[in-house]
Amino acid sequence: MKTVVLPVGEDALAEAARLIRAGEIVAFPTETVYGLGANALDGAAVLKIFEAKGRPADNPLIAHIAHPDALSLLARRVPERARALMRAFWPGPLTLIFEKKDAVPAEVSAGLSTVAVRMPSHPAAAALLRAAGVPVAAPSANRSGRPSPTAAAHVLEDMDGRIPLILDGGPCGVGVESTVVDMTGAHPLLLRPGGVTPEMLRTLAPDLAIDPAVLHPLAPGAQARSPGMKYRHYAPRARVTVVTGGADRLCARYDAALAAGETPAILCANAAPYAARRTLPLGADAGAMAAHLFGALRDADAQGVTRIFAEPVGAEGMGLALMNRLLRAAGFDVE
Numbered sequence: 001m002k003t004v005v006l007p008v009g010e011d012a013l014a015e016a017a018r019l020i021r022a023g024e025i026v027a028f029p030t031e032t033v034y035g036l037g038a039n040a041l042d043g044a045a046v047l048k049i050f051e052a053k054g055r056p057a058d059n060p061l062i063a064h065i066a067h068p069d070a071l072s073l074l075a076r077r078v079p080e081r082a083r084a085l086m087r088a089f090w091p092g093p094l095t096l097i098f099e100k101k102d103a104v105p106a107e108v109s110a111g112l113s114t115v116a117v118r119m120p121s122h123p124a125a126a127a128l129l130r131a132a133g134v135p136v137a138a139p140s141a142n143r144s145g146r147p148s149p150t151a152a153a154h155v156l157e158d159m160d161g162r163i164p165l166i167l168d169g170g171p172c173g174v175g176v177e178s179t180v181v182d183m184t185g186a187h188p189l190l191l192r193p194g195g196v197t198p199e200m201l202r203t204l205a206p207d208l209a210i211d212p213a214v215l216h217p218l219a220p221g222a223q224a225r226s227p228g229m230k231y232r233h234y235a236p237r238a239r240v241t242v243v244t245g246g247a248d249r250l251c252a253r254y255d256a257a258l259a260a261g262e263t264p265a266i267l268c269a270n271a272a273p274y275a276a277r278r279t280l281p282l283g284a285d286a287g288a289m290a291a292h293l294f295g296a297l298r299d300a301d302a303q304g305v306t307r308i309f310a311e312p313v314g315a316e317g318m319g320l321a322l323m324n325r326l327l328r329a330a331g332f333d334v335e
């Protein structure tokens, strides 16, 4: 299959919408990461996503909608406290989980009785959803296990020859995937941190709980609340270790790896403390760091880096999403 990359524009959006209505899959930009979309009400179309990504069949997808009203196609019940979150944070990087309607095919929910839904704010994503006229199931547009794509070039790297069309809308602003909150239990439960932080959510949902799997490995044999959390994720080819205790310890680990014949790099906020060493600087604050993390992991691969030592960040605000992705890229290797 030939993969075409088209800059976002009227004709490209019309073509993408036509492909989705015809049961094909298309990559498109969102404010978080690029998604790989199919008609969420067409199980056969959704299966093509799993095939192109090499995604495990037990990992459910997020359905994207153009307007909150479209939720009635997907969700059996929408609790009032969910409506309050939707009013505050939709459109935007917040995914909510509801009891699903029968119309949602098992391919989207991976056999669960629930469905994850979000209304993206990226203008190209919103225009595509309006033009397609159907909810669009879309995971991140990377091969399964690779860092999520935050630019069209990343999608092409992973999907060339596997999908017909990539809409190029430039780099993604948030850079990590949406916040996922399960609304089906007694208390809202945060399963994956993202652009809408716990602090923001708690202004409206003070009883929000955070799943322990956000910052800790699953206990052996424990059931993942969010199936995606049990897989190694966001992984570059290099082995990643989070090194606590400050720049001197990072430098020592780097120098030892270099002496051992590795090609090391330091993943950090800024390069200044690491003179003459290879760094992957992400930016001054957690927001900028999140926006650049996945691109930096891909750059490390392109540079032939074999060993990454990462600075930890405080788990407040966007820091929680950043630390969650870092720990998963590291397979929870912290020293």
Ligand code: TXA
Pocket (backbone or CB within 6 Å): 030, 032, 033, 034, 035, 036, 059, 060, 061, 062, 093, 095, 097, 109, 112, 114, 115, 116, 138, 139, 140, 141, 176, 177, 178, 179, 180, 191, 192, 225, 226, 227, 228, 229
């Ligand atoms: O920002 C995003 O959310 C991006 C863009 C494209 O919108 N999409 C995305 O999709 O990150 P994906 O498939 O890479 O991640 C979806 C996550 C997975 O961890 C999955 O296990 C979880 O949401 N999930 C989906 N449906 C669920 C459900 N019914 N119950 C629990 N977790 C669910």
Ligand code: MG
Pocket (backbone or CB within 6 Å): 139, 140, 148
């Ligand atoms: Mg993903």
